[in-house]
Amino acid sequence: MGIVKASDVVYEYIRRDEEGNVEGITTAVDKVSFEIAPGEFVAILGHNGSGKSTLAKHINAILNPTEGTVWVDGMDTGDEDRLWDIRQTAGMVFQNPDNQIIGQVVEEDVGFGPENIGIPTKQIWERVEESLRAVGMYEYRKHSPNRLSGGQKQRVSIAGVLAMHPKCIVLDEPTAMLDPSGRREVIRAVRGLNQVEGVTVILITHYMEEIIHADRVFVMDQGKIAMEGTPREIFSQVERLKELRLDVPQVTLLAYELKKRGVSLPDGILTPQELADALTGQKRGQS
Amino acid sequence: MSIILDHVNYTYGEGTPLETAALKDVCLQIPDGQFVGIIGHTGSGKSTLVQHLNGLLKATSGHIYFNGEDISDKEYDRKKLRSRVGLVFQYPEHQLFETDVFTDVCFGPKNLGLDRRETELRAYDALRKVGLPDSLFYQSPFDLSGGQKRRAAIAGVLAMKPEVLILDEPTAGLDPRGRDEILGQIKELQTTTGMTILLVSHSMEDVAEYVDRIIVMNQGSVMYDGVPREVFAHYRELESVGLAAPQVTYILHELRDRGLDVDAAATTIGEAADTVMRALGRSSGPGERQIRTNA
Amino acid sequence: MLRDITLGQYYQTDSVIHRLDPRVKLGGTLLFILSLFFFQRYPGYLAAALFLGIVIKLSHVPFRFMVRGMKAIVFLLILTVAFNLFLTPGKELVSFWKLTITWEGVKTAAAMAVRLTMLIIGSSIMTLTTTPNNLTDGMEKMMRPLRVFKVPVHEVAMMMSIALRFIPILLEETDKIMKAQIARGADFESGNLLKRAKAMVPLLVPLFVSAFRRANDLALAMEARCYRGGEGRTKMKPLVYQKRDRIAYLCILLYLAVSITVGRLVWMWI
Incomplete structure (x- = not known):
């Protein structure tokens, strides 16, 4: 079995008006099934309100499915007795960097998780050091989080999860509140985690350029998985992505535009180099 | 009639060990009706700059002229300035506080001392301009979706009928569709009303399509100022300061x-x-x- | 601006005082404050000032930084001095309008000013050289015996340290909301008391909403990182007394002995 497996997961919540009367039921996640292999890098895309964050919170047992089951490393997330094992196996990084840092010194924050799971003092220090090094924040270990940039704070948050030695990390829009350089920093750290440390990564985002390096992409819409495939497969469907309220990288958009005007190009071009290769081939072919 | 910045300097925490120059010798002229993008990464001084334009921050040295008058002049009515130069802060939905959207939008015009009829007319007009459907007018602002909250907050500033509208990162945290909708609406506002618009952003890609002019801020100074294609020609230099064309x-x-x-x-x-x-x-x-x- | 309040904010540097166990600093500060109220005469203050001077020197915190932090409470200091100056009965020195200054008043006021200044500097040295986390750790450990009486010592300490972490964030947020409302024509400065209180609504509502949202997010993040109270928790930085801590305790005791001798006994002989 994969590291994370979901089978027919439904999550409903009841809307109430001001007096507390039930107004209706919203289905945020609607019969979703998937399986993620250890070491995979999966991106979940979707516009705001598509259900992607709700789905993500199931993996960390913050939410429990109304119907269906989620397993993390073989453990049913509905199993109360395994709750802390599940949270230790699947770590979670949230959107707002300010609201998830508990410590007042970087290293103390990273040590918070290991302290909670009862790791002996000496090992906490080892874990803190290796985690901070893994995200490139070791020189900042004595700093106050308030003085860091958004990207740096998010890297500290990632280190805080990493120090618990999870097998899987779920990142819920970790870059939504950052500027472009902060976004690049965080994505670089996440890729390092996946490639160097071999941690399974589930990245939730609405920025297209962040998913190019994923092994697999799920696109969510109205609580369902609307598209699934490699980034290249996903990006080759420009029209469908636009329907789902998503962006397409400019290079893909340009290739799409050129194709519409009759230039023959392969599907799902992802980088400027690829486009240049394809176009210079054209030119040579013509002359 | 325009905004003119003449050698404006601003220093944070003057005389303390934390003293930092946030603006260094900024000279700019912004004519009426222009749509300007102010680009820079976090800490480049772009937010500090726009807070000067409606008198929230006072320049340490230098002068700012709005329609020919020096706004740092003692006689100058800064309260009035704030209604003429509307400033929408980052995550403006965080300032909503009334029990319903409509009353919240009325807050600005009411503070200007307008009568009830005029206040409500302006609020209604502003809410229409940001494209918020009537059915939401009497909802609690806290029940709206993220994008709707942001529109309501922008309407709150628009209701003051400013001549200049400044928006600090109006698309932060929105998804691509939400971002395009807001930017499209701002552009329409500019073409239909002829309002001067200053859009602060850290993304060139987002603003390139909409603006007439881009001002790039770096370390408190103006690094580039020109039409988008001129500015993007310096893409290598932009990259070296953490920005990208x-x-x-x-x-x-x-x-x-x-x-x-x-x-x-x-x-x-x-x-x-x-x-x-x-x-x-x-x-x-x-x-x-x-x-x-x-x- | 709100951020200028530096009273008791941690000053990051490395010094012997910084490295001391927080319990030593807590206990030491308490004893120092008590000592200030033991003596009635100036030689005692001299001893206290000397001790304080040495500690300041050792702490590597610039004296200027400490004094700047005190600006916020100068008002309190003046008030206390004024009260003592005018309200102490005794031999009349000067009198004007309805106010009388007595010789005794001058003496008590001077003593009070010296005491208060030293008290404030003394306790701010503790907070300047100890991270708030360290401080709450120290309090948690010192108050551990109270658990017998069902006092939730760990929870209280955790709440304090979280509150301290969020104070600067909320201050910044207050500043931002205030500016945003001023940009919408809000007026926080003029009008009578009632009007001003009403003007605070547009500031307070968003601030509370934001604080609750942050609290909710933080609780979620803490649970996601397996926080479940103090039970079974280990410490990254457990408090263990070192040699320097024992020496520090000795120094404090020595100071106490000297200051009491100088402050009370020596004076009586003269």
Whole structure:
């Protein structure tokens, strides 16, 4: 079995008006099934309100499915007795960097998780050091989080999860509140985690350029998985992505535009180099 | 009539160990009706700059003239200035506080001392301008979705009928569709009302399509100031200060380096496609004509 | 601006005082404050000032930084001095309007000013050289015996340290909301008391909403990182007394002995 497996997961919540009367039921996640292999890098895309964050919170047992089951490393997330094992196996990084840092010194924050799971003092220090090094924040270990940039704070948050030695990390829009350089920093750290440390990564985002390096992409819409495939497969469907309220990288958009005007190009071009290769081939072919 | 900044300097925490120069000798002129993008990464001074324009921050030295009058003058009515230069802060939905959207939007005009009729007219007008449906007017602002909250908050500033509207990162945290909708609405506002608009952003790609002019801020100074295609020509320098030109710029430069004769200054997908088609030796009909008229 | 309040904010540097166990600093500060109220005469203050001077020197915190932090409470200091100056009965020195200054008043006021200044500097040295986390750790450990009486010592300490972490964030947020409302024509400065209180609504509502949202997010993040109270928790930085801590305790005791001798006994002989 994969590291994370979901089978027919439904999550409903009841809307109430001001007096507390039930107004209706919203289905945020609607019969979703998937399986993620250890070491995979999966991106979940979707516009705001598509259900992607709700789905993500199931993996960390913050939410429990109304119907269906989620397993993390073989453990049913509905199993109360395994709750802390599940949270230790699947770590979670949230959107707002300010609201998830508990410590007042970087290293103390990273040590918070290991302290909670009862790791002996000496090992906490080892874990803190290796985690901070893994995200490139070791020189900042004595700093106050308030003085860091958004990207740096998010890297500290990632280190805080990493120090618990999870097998899987779920990142819920970790870059939504950052500027472009902060976004690049965080994505670089996440890729390092996946490639160097071999941690399974589930990245939730609405920025297209962040998913190019994923092994697999799920696109969510109205609580369902609307598209699934490699980034290249996903990006080759420009029209469908636009329907789902998503962006397409400019290079893909340009290739799409050129194709519409009759230039023959392969599907799902992802980088400027690829486009240049394809176009210079054209030119040579013509002359 | 315009905004003129004459050698404006601003220092935070003057006389303390934390003293930092946030603005250094900024000189700018912003004519009426222009749509300006102010770009810079976090800490470049862009937010500090716009807070000067409506008198929230006072320049340490230098002068700012609004419609010919010095706003740091003792006689100058700064309260009035704030209604004429509307400033929408980052995450403006965090300032909503009333029990319903409509009353919240009324807050600004009411503070201007307008009568009830005029206040409500303006609030209604502002809410229509940001495209919020009538059915939401009497909802609690806290029950709206993220994008709707943001519109309501922008309406709260628009209701003061400013001549200049400044928006600090109005698209932060929104998804691509939400971002396009808000930016489209702002652009429409500018074309229909002729309002001067200053859009603060850290993303060139987002603003390139909408603005007439880009001002790049770096370490408290103006680094570049010009039409988008001029500014993006400096894409290497922009990169060295943590900014990036739109991806299109990179693609076109890559193509030109490989011997394809493209016009690397194109800033939108349409323009880029036109120039690539021409370089490939294929005419692309209407697009090409458009380029000529632009040039 | 709100951020200028530096009273008791941790000053990051490395010094012997910084490295001391927080319990030593807590206990030491308490004893120092008590000592200030032991003596009635100036030689005692001299001893206290000397001790304080040495500690300041050792702490590597610039004296200027400490004094700047005190600006916020100068008002309190003046008030206390004024009260003592005018309200102490005794031999009349000067009198004007309805106010009388007595010789005794001058003496008590001077003593009070010296005491208060030293008290404030003394306790701010503790907070300047100890991270708030360290401080709450120290309190948690010192108050551990109270658990017998069902006092939730760990929870209280955790709440305090979280509150301290969020104070600067909320201050910044207050500043931002205030500016945003001023940009919408809000007026926080003029009008009578009632009007001003009403003007605070547009500031307070968003601030509370934001604080609750942050609290909710933080609780979620803490649970996601397996926080479940103090039970079974280990410490990254457990408090263990070192040699320097024992020496520090000795120094404090020595100071106490000297200051009491100088402050009370020596004076009586003269």
